Structures are given as structure tokens and as C-alpha cells.
Amino acid sequence: MKAILVREFGGPEVLKLEDVPTPKPAAGQALVRIHAAGVNPYDTYMRAGAYAQKPKLPYTPGSDGAGVIDAVGEGVKKVKPGDRVYTAQTLSGAYAEYTLVLEEHVHSLPATIDFRQGAGIWVPYGTAYHALYHAANAHASETVLVHGASGGVGSAAVQIAHAMGLTVFGTAGTPKGLELAKREGAHQVFDHRKAGYQEEILRATGNRGVDIILEMLANVNLPHDTKLLANHGRVIVIGNRGEVTINPRELMARRASIRAFTLWGITPTEEADVHAGLIAGLENGTLRPVVGKELPLAEAARAHKEILEPGAAGKVVLIC
Numbered sequence: 492m493k494a495i496l497v498r499e500f501g502g503p504e505v506l507k508l509e510d511v512p513t514p515k516p517a518a519g520q521a522l523v524r525i526h527a528a529g530v531n532p533y534d535t536y537m538r539a540g541a542y543a544q545k546p547k548l549p550y551t552p553g554s555d556g557a558g559v560i561d562a563v564g565e566g567v568k569k570v571k572p573g574d575r576v577y578t579a580q581t582l583s584g585a586y587a588e589y590t591l592v593l594e595e596h597v598h599s600l601p602a603t604i605d606f607r608q609g610a611g612i613w614v615p616y617g618t619a620y621h622a623l624y625h626a627a628n629a630h631a632s633e634t635v636l637v638h639g640a641s642g643g644v645g646s647a648a649v650q651i652a653h654a655m656g657l658t659v660f661g662t663a664g665t666p667k668g669l670e671l672a673k674r675e676g677a678h679q680v681f682d683h684r685k686a687g688y689q690e691e692i693l694r695a696t697g698n699r700g701v702d703i704i705l706e707m708l709a710n711v712n713l714p715h716d717t718k719l720l721a722n723h724g725r726v727i728v729i730g731n732r733g734e735v736t737i738n739p740r741e742l743m744a745r746r747a748s749i750r751a752f753t754l755w756g757i758t759p760t761e762e763a764d765v766h767a768g769l770i771a772g773l774e775n776g777t778l779r780p781v782v783g784k785e786l787p788l789a790e791a792a793r794a795h796k797e798i799l800e801p802g803a804a805g806k807v808v809l810i811c
């Protein structure tokens with residue numbers, strides 16, 4: 492089969508398309524014929540060797556894929572050959588024509604969701620769902636600011652929060668991203684490249700502040716976020732690319748908090764919650780993964796370069 496291999500940590504150019512043996516599922520595993528693989532920012536940090544988890548070299552990147560079950564190992568009951576599925580973590584990497592997955596990490600893909608969309612479920616929607624339900628304990632009567640609403644996690648968060656009944660504010664850095672955030676359910680949108688946009692957000696709440704901020708770039712925004720919160724507000728740190736200084740007094744005055752997580756630390760109970768909620772939302776049409784860019788598997792290096800550039804518009808996926 493064809494697969495992307497990383498033989499050394501480095502820039503996007505270390506992602507090489509190679510011919511490798513097709514794996515065989517052992518007991519408790521399924522082999523999935525991957526039709527599309529989701530590209531997530533963490534894939535780029537891992538490839539650079541800069542992520543907390545360092546895979547053993549060589550490795551094939553990718554946790555998020557969608558396709559059809561090709562074969563199952565002994566004892567597998569949840570899926571059978573021919574089933575349409577999405578993956579949430581893989582054993583052998585999703586940037587490939589076939590990938591091995593533990594039975595518990597493969598989930599039924601609703602008939603209305605195509606493979607390209609299915610490649611954008613686990614990390615973006617799982618993160619957005621976990622952030623709103625588990626980390627923020629969001630309530631329908633609250634206001635959420637999705638700080639970075641044009642990308643994979645942000646567009647998912649806008650759809651989920653809208654469906655939960657929250658008042659949703661979203662930010663983006665381009666007209667296309669602002670349009671996307673509005674279309675996917677943000678009640679008001681703000682340009683995070685425009686000077687003074689934070690004051691516009693505060694005014695839009697009648698100077699009360701927002702209850703929840705889902706933060707995609709904490710190292711840039713956290714000091715301002717603490718001033719945008721309402722009493723008992725919560726910032727949920729999802730994305731961060733550096734260090735930052737804040738004034739804790741802003742939190743004290745509001746009895747506010749900053750919470751943070753990585754999706755990898757999710758408990759089995761939370762994970763079951765996430766998939767049940769997401770599959771229901773995908774089936775009833777409230778959740779509709781937005782594919783912004785699709786590239787052939789061979790262009791994984793280009794995908795890794797472009798996902799870190801400004802101007803997000805939904806998910807970047809590789810067609811395998």
C-alpha cells in the first residue's frame with residue numbers, strides 16, 4: 492500500500508510517500524481502507540519532533556481517518572468488513588491507504604457524512620465537544636466566544652454551541668473565515684486581525700463579558716481574554732504556541748478561571764459521551780464537518796505547510 496512515512500523529525504519535506512506492506516489486523520483490531528485522512532496542527536508539531544508525544548521512527552502520521560472496514564481480527568464485534576467508519580486514534584497512522592485501529596477507536600460513520608467530512612471528526616469535533624461539555628460545563632443560557640472560529644476545531648465548536656442553545660460569538664482573520672463562522676452558526680463575528688476588536692466583543696455583551704472563551708491561540712490572546720470574561724467566566728485553552736504573561740487579578744476580580752486540556756487525556760467515560768453526542772449530531776444534521784481544502788495523499792508536505800498559514804476555512808484533508 493501507499494503510505495506517508497516520516498523517517499526523521501524535521502520540516503514538511505520529511506513526509507515521503509512510500510510503498511509499505513499492508514498491515515494485518517491482530518485480535519481486537521480492525522483494518523480500515525482509508526479514503527480520507529484529516530490533517531491536524533498537532534500532526535505538524537509531532538513531525539517536527541516538538542510534541543510531548545514523540546513517536547518511534549519511522550512512523551506514519553494521522554489519527555483521524557474515514558473509510559471502510561477491510562478486515563477484522565479475532566474477537567472484534569463492533570464492526571465488520573464493508574462498514575463505513577471514522578477513526579479516533581490509529582495504531583499505524585491514517586496518512587495511508589490502509590490503517591490498523593483498535594476496535595474501541597473505530598466508530599460508525601453516519602450515511603449522510605462523506606469520507607472527506609468523516610476525516611474531520613475525531614480531533615476537531617472531539618475537542619470542541621469535550622471543551623464545551625466537559626471542560627466549560629456550558630449552559631444554553633450562556634455566551635461563548637470561539638476565539639478562532641474559522642478552523643477545524645472552531646467551526647465544530649460554533650456548530651455544537653449553536654445546537655446547544657448558547658449565544659455564539661466567533662472570530663476569524665479573513666472575510667472568508669468570518670463568512671464561514673457566521674454560516675455555521677455564530678450569531679456575531681469579529682475580525683481578530685482588526686485593532687480593538689476585543690472592545691467590540693465586550694460592547695456586544697453590553698459590557699457584561701462572555702461566559703466562556705474557547706481559545707485557539709492562548710499565547711497571543713490570554714491576557715485580553717481575562718478582561719473579556721463575565722463573572723464566573725471560563726477560558727478553555729485549546730491551542731497554544733508559546734509563553735504568555737497574564738495578570739491573575741483580572742481572574743480574581745471576576746471569580747473566573749482558566750482551564751486547559753489535551754484531548755489525549757480524555758477518560759473512557761468522557762470519550763463515550765463525545766462519540767455518542769457527535770454521532771447523534773452528525774445524524775440529525777446539526778453537525779456538518781466543513782472541508783476547506785482537499786489534497787492527494789502524495790501532497791501531505793504541502794498540507795502540513797498550509798495548515799499553519801493564516802486564512803483557515805474548515806478542515807484540510809488528504810485523499811488516500
Ligand code: NAP
Nearest residue numbers: 532639641642643644663664668729730753754801802803
Ligand atoms: P486550524 O484549522 O489550523 O485553525 C486555526 C484557527 O486559529 C483558525 O480559526 C485561525 O483563524 C485561528 N487564529 C489565527 N490567529 C488567531 C488569533 N490571533 N486569535 C484567535 N484565533 C486565531 O487549527 P485547529 O485544528 O482548529 O486547531 C486550533 C488550535 O488548537 C491549534 O493550535 C491546535 O494545535 C490546537 N488543538 C488542541 C487540541 C487539544 O487537545 N488541546 C485539539 C485540537 C487542536 P484565521 O486563519 O481565520 O486567522
